Amino acid sequence: xxxLLTTRGLSRNFGGLRAVDNVDFxxxxxxxxxVIGPNGxxxxxxxxxxxxxxxxxxxxxxxxxxxITGLPAYRRVRLGVAYTFQITSVFAxxxxxxxxxxxxxxxxxxxxxKGAVKAGVMAALERTGLADRAHMPAGQLSYGHxxxxxxxxxxxxxxxxxxxxxxxxxxxxxxxDNFIELVREIAKSATVLLIEHNMPVVMQLADxxxxxxAGRILxxxxxxxxxxxxxxxxAYLGAGHD
Amino acid sequence: xxxxxxxxxxxxxxxxxxxxxALSFVLPDYHHGLIARIMVLAVFAMGYNLLFGYVGLLSLGxxxxxxxxxxxxxxxxxxxxxxxxAAFLAGIACGALLALVIGVLxxxxxxxxxxxxTMMFAQVFSLLMLYFxxxxxxxxxxxxxxAARVLTLGGTTLDLTNPTVRYMSALALFSIVLLATLAVVRxxxxxxxxxxxxxxxxxxxxxxxxxxxxLAAVVVSGTICAASGAAYALLFGYVGxxxxxxxxSILPLLWVLLGGAATALGPLIGTLFMYYVxxxxxxxxxxxLLIVGVALILLVLFFPKGIMGSIRQRWLGWLP
Numbered sequence: 001x002x003x004l005l006t007t008r009g010l011s012r013n014f015g016g017l018r019a020v021d022n023v024d025f026x027x028x029x030x031x032x033x034x035v036i037g038p039n040g041x042x043x044x045x046x047x048x049x050x051x052x053x054x055x056x057x058x059x060x061x062x063x064x065x066x067x068i069t070g071l072p073a074y075r076r077v078r079l080g081v082a083y084t085f086q087i088t089s090v091f092a093x094x095x096x097x098x099x100x101x102x103x104x105x106x107x108x109x110x111x112x113x114k115g116a117v118k119a120g121v122m123a124a125l126e127r128t129g130l131a132d133r134a135h136m137p138a139g140q141l142s143y144g145h146x147x148x149x150x151x152x153x154x155x156x157x158x159x160x161x162x163x164x165x166x167x168x169x170x171x172x173x174x175x176x177d178n179f180i181e182l183v184r185e186i187a188k189s190a191t192v193l194l195i196e197h198n199m200p201v202v203m204q205l206a207d208x209x210x211x212x213x214a215g216r217i218l219x220x221x222x223x224x225x226x227x228x229x230x231x232x233x234x235a236y237l238g239a240g241h242d
Numbered sequence: 243x244x245x246x247x248x249x250x251x252x253x254x255x256x257x258x259x260x261x262x263x264a265l266s267f268v269l270p271d272y273h274h275g276l277i278a279r280i281m282v283l284a285v286f287a288m289g290y291n292l293l294f295g296y297v298g299l300l301s302l303g304x305x306x307x308x309x310x311x312x313x314x315x316x317x318x319x320x321x322x323x324x325x326x327x328a329a330f331l332a333g334i335a336c337g338a339l340l341a342l343v344i345g346v347l348x349x350x351x352x353x354x355x356x357x358x359x360t361m362m363f364a365q366v367f368s369l370l371m372l373y374f375x376x377x378x379x380x381x382x383x384x385x386x387x388x389a390a391r392v393l394t395l396g397g398t399t400l401d402l403t404n405p406t407v408r409y410m411s412a413l414a415l416f417s418i419v420l421l422a423t424l425a426v427v428r429x430x431x432x433x434x435x436x437x438x439x440x441x442x443x444x445x446x447x448x449x450x451x452x453x454x455x456x457l458a459a460v461v462v463s464g465t466i467c468a469a470s471g472a473a474y475a476l477l478f479g480y481v482g483x484x485x486x487x488x489x490x491s492i493l494p495l496l497w498v499l500l501g502g503a504a505t506a507l508g509p510l511i512g513t514l515f516m517y518y519v520x521x522x523x524x525x526x527x528x529x530x531l532l533i534v535g536v537a538l539i540l541l542v543l544f545f546p547k548g549i550m551g552s553i554r555q556r557w558l559g560w561l562p
Contacts, residue, residue, distance in 0.1 A: 051447065077449035085447075091440045094433075102437050103448045105430045117430070157449060 002065060004029040004161060004191050005050065010059030012045055019045040021215035022059070027161070032183065032192045034202040036226075037212030038235065043195045044086060046212065047163050050193075051083035052076045064160070080160030084153070084167065086195070088146045092139030096149055099138050100124050103156040120156060128152040128182065144175045148182075155186065162186060163193045168201055180204055203227075211235070248428065251506075251562045255424060258507065259417045266409050276521070278409040280513050281416040282473050283493075287501070287509030288423050289466030290494035295504035296427055297459045298439030302357045302491050303364030306344070307464040309371065309486035310337040311471025316481030317377060319390045326393045326402065330472045337468020338461055340367075345460035349453060361491065368486040383482030391476055408477050415473050416510075419466055424506045424562060426462070435459055436504075467494075500541060502548030506562045511549050 003026040012020040020042045027033055035043050048054045050061060052073035061069045068076055077083075091099050104120035125131040128148040133141060138149055147167060154162050164183070168176050176198070183192060183205055196202050202209060202223070209226040211219040213235045219226055226232055262281065269277060286308050293299050314336030318324040324332065348359045371378045378384065393400040393407075400407050426432050437445040438452050445452050475481050484490070493516075494509075501512025519537050523530035545552040554561040 053443075053447070072446075072451075074446050074449050074451050077447060083447050085444070089441055089444045091437055091444065093440055094436065098433060101430075102433060102445070102450075105433070106449050153448065 001028060003027055003062075004064055005193075006062040007050070008060045008062070010046070010049060010061065011057050012042075012049055012054065013057045018215050020049060020056075023215075023217055025210065025217065027191060027193060029160075029191050030187070031207045032187050032194065032205050034194045034196055034206035034209045035212060036196065036199075036202060036209060037218070041212040042215040043212050044165060045215075047083065047165060047193065047195060051081055051163055053083070077157060080158075081163070082154045082157040082159030082161070083163045084150045084165060086165035086169070088143070088150055090138040090141075090146050090149050090153070092137065094138060095135050096125065096130055096138050096141065096152075097121055097134040099149055100152050100156050103153050107156070107158055124152045124156040127155060127185070129178070144171050147171060148179075151182065151186075159190050161191045161193060163195075165195045166197060167194070168196065168198050176201060250560055251424070251428075252421075254561075255420060255506065258510070259413070259420070262413055262416070266406065266413070271405065274405055274409060276517060278405070278412040279478065280517050281412040281510075282470055282477060283497075284510040284513045285416055285419045285470035285473070286467050287494045287497040287513050288419050289463045289470065291498045291503060291505075291509045292423055292426070292435075292466065293459055293463035294495065294498055295508070296432065296435045296439060297456060299352075299456065299459070300357050300495070301348075301360040302488070302495070303344070303348075303360030303362075303367075304463075304467055304494055305486050305488065305490035306364040306367035307337045307341055307467035308471040308474075308490060308494075309367065309483075310340045310464075311468030311473075312475045312481055312485050313371065313378060313471075314468065315472035316384060316386055316475035319386050319476070320384050320481070321377065323390070326391065326476055330469075330476060333472025333475065334465055334468050337471065338465040341461045341464025341468075342457075344464070345457045349456050349460065361488065364486070364488065364491055368483065368488075371483045371486050378483065379481070381483050383480060383484075386475060386479040386481065388479070391479055402477055403479070411477060412473065415469065419469065420506065420510075423466070427504075427506065428562060431455075431458075498548070500538070500548055502551030502554070505548065505550035505554060508548050508550040515549065 005027040007023055007025045010020060010023045011018065023046060035046070037043050049056050052071060056069065060067060063079060063081060068079065100121045101117055104124065105117050108116055122131060125134055128151055130145060130148055130152060133145065138146060141149060151167065168179055171179060180201060186192060194205065206223055208221060209223055210217055211226060211232050218235055219229045219232050265277060266274065290304050293301060311333035315329040315333030318329045318332045344360070344363050348356055348363065351359050372380050388403045391402040393402060402408055402411060434445065434450055434455055438455060442452050471485065497512035497516055498509055499512070500515055501508030501510065519534055520530065523533040547555055550561065
C-alpha cells in the first residue's frame with residue numbers, strides 16, 4: 001500500500017538551530033499516528049512543515065503521490081491536509097456557527113446552496129457535541145469547548161489527513177475520555193497525525209508512535225515497541241514523564 | 243453577520259433610504275444641497291469601510307481611488323466631451339484598474355507598512371495630477387460646465403445641476419451601494435473577509451487564498467470610492483487636486499471610525515455627524531475646530547466603537 005504522506009530528508013533551520021533534521025517519515029492511510037518527544041524536539045515544526053505553515057530549508061514532502069513541497073498552505077488544505085492549532089485559535093468574535101461555516105462553505109462547490117452550509121455546519125457541531133452552542137461567540141465558550149470547536153473546524157474541511165497538535169492540552173479528564181472517542185470516530189474516515197504529551201491518550205489511540213528527539217526521529221513502532229525501547233526511555237519517558 | 247434577522251436589517255436600511263427620499267421634499271435649500279453632498283461622500287466612506295472595517299486593512303491612500311473616479315469622469319467630460327453615463331463608467335473603470343495595480347503591490351505588506359505604502363502611492367498620484375496641469379488644471383482644478391452635465395435617458399433630459407435631480411442621483415447611488423455592501427458583508431464572501439480581519443493565518447489554514455480575497459476587497463473598495471468620486475465630479479462639477487490630497491485619505495477613516503467601523507450605516511452617520519458638527523459650530527465661532535475636536539474626544543470616550551458600533555454592542559445586537 002502506498003503511504004498517504006512521505007517526507008524525505010526534511011529539514012528546517014532557525015538560524016543555527018536545526019529544529020527538524022533530515023527526517024524521513026511515512027504515514028499509511030487510515031492509521032492513527034502519534035508523534036511524541038520532549039519539548040523542543042521539533043514536533044510542532046515538523047507538522048508545520050507538513051501543513052505548509054513554514055517552508056522547509058531542504059527536503060521533500062509527498063502527499064498522496066504528489067510532491068507538495070512548494071505548495072502554499074491553503075492549497076495543501078484543499079488537497080486534504082487539515083491542521084488544528086496547538087494554541088487554540090478559533091475566531092473569538094465570531095459565533096461557533098460562523099467558525100465552522102468558514103471551512104464548510106469552502107468545501108462546497110455549489111455557491112448557492114444555503115441549506116448545504118447549514119446542514120454541514122450542524123453535522124460538524126453535532127459530532128463534537130457543540131450543536132446547542134452554535135450561536136455563542138466562540139470566545140465565550142469554555143476552553144474545552146474551544147478545543148472541540150477547533151476539531152469541528154478541522155472535521156468540516158473533510159480532510160484526508162487531520163493533524164492534531166496537542167489537542168488534549170488543558171482538557172479535564174472527563175473531557176479527555178470523550179475526546180478519545182471522537183478521534184476514533186474521525187479515524188474511520190481520515191488518517192490522523194497526533195502530537196500529544198498525554199501518554200495514556202497516546203497509548204490508547206495510536207496504531208504507531210514516532211518519537212522525536214533533537215529534530216530527528218529517535219524511534220518508531222507500535223505502542224508496545226516504543227514503551228520497551230531503552231533510548232526512548234532515556235530521552236523522554238525517563239525524563240520525569242510517565 | 244449571523245444568519246439571523248435579515249428581514250429586520252433590510253427593513254431598517256430601506257427605512258433609512260425612504261427617510262432620505264422624504265427629506266428631499268422638506269429640507270430647506272441649503273441643507274438639501276449639503277445632504278446630497280454627504281450622501282455622495284458617504285459612498286466614499288462605505289467603500290473605505292469595506293476594506294478597513296471588514297477586512298481590517300487600514301489604508302491611508304484612499305484619496306487616490308476617489309480622485310481616480312473624480313478625474314476619470316471629469317476629464318473625459320471636459321476634454322473628450324463624453325456623455326454623463328460614459329464618463330461615470332470611465333471614472334469607475336479608472337478606480338478599479340488603479341485599485342487592482344495598487345492592491346497587487348501594496349498587499350505584499352501588512353499593518354503599518356501597508357498604511358505607509360498606500361499613503362506613498364496616493365502622494366505619487368496626487369503629485370502626478372499636479373504635474374500634468376495641462377490636462378488636470380493643476381491646483382486650480384477644472385470646472386465642468388453645466389451644459390456638459392446633462393443626462394439623456396431615452397426621451398427625457400435630466401439636468402444634473404438641478405438640485406432635485408442632483409439629490410435624487412446622489413440618493414440612487416447611495417442606496418445601490420448601501421444595499422450592495424450590505425449584501426456583500428452578509429454573504430459567504432463577507433464571512434471570509436471578517437475571518438481575514440480576525441485571524442489571517444487561521445483563515446489560510448482553512449484553505450482560503452487570503453491574498454486573492456484581500457485583493458478582491460481592495461478592488462471592490464477602490465471601485466466604490468471611484469464611483470463616489472465620479473459622481474462628485476458630475477454632480478458638483480468641480481475636479482480639483484485637493485481631493486487627491488492626504489486630507490481626503492484621512493477623512494473617510496475619520497468618518498468610518500466615528501460612525502462605527504464594520505457597520506453598514508456607520509459611514510453615513512459618521513459623514514453626517516462630521517459635516518453637521520463643523521457646519522453648526524462654525525456658525526457660532528471662528529474657533530469651531532476646537533469644538534469639533536472636543537466633540538470627537540467625547541465621542542471616542544463614550545462611543546469607542548463609533549456611534550453605530552456602540553449602539554450595536556449595547557442595545558441592538560442584530561444591527562448589521
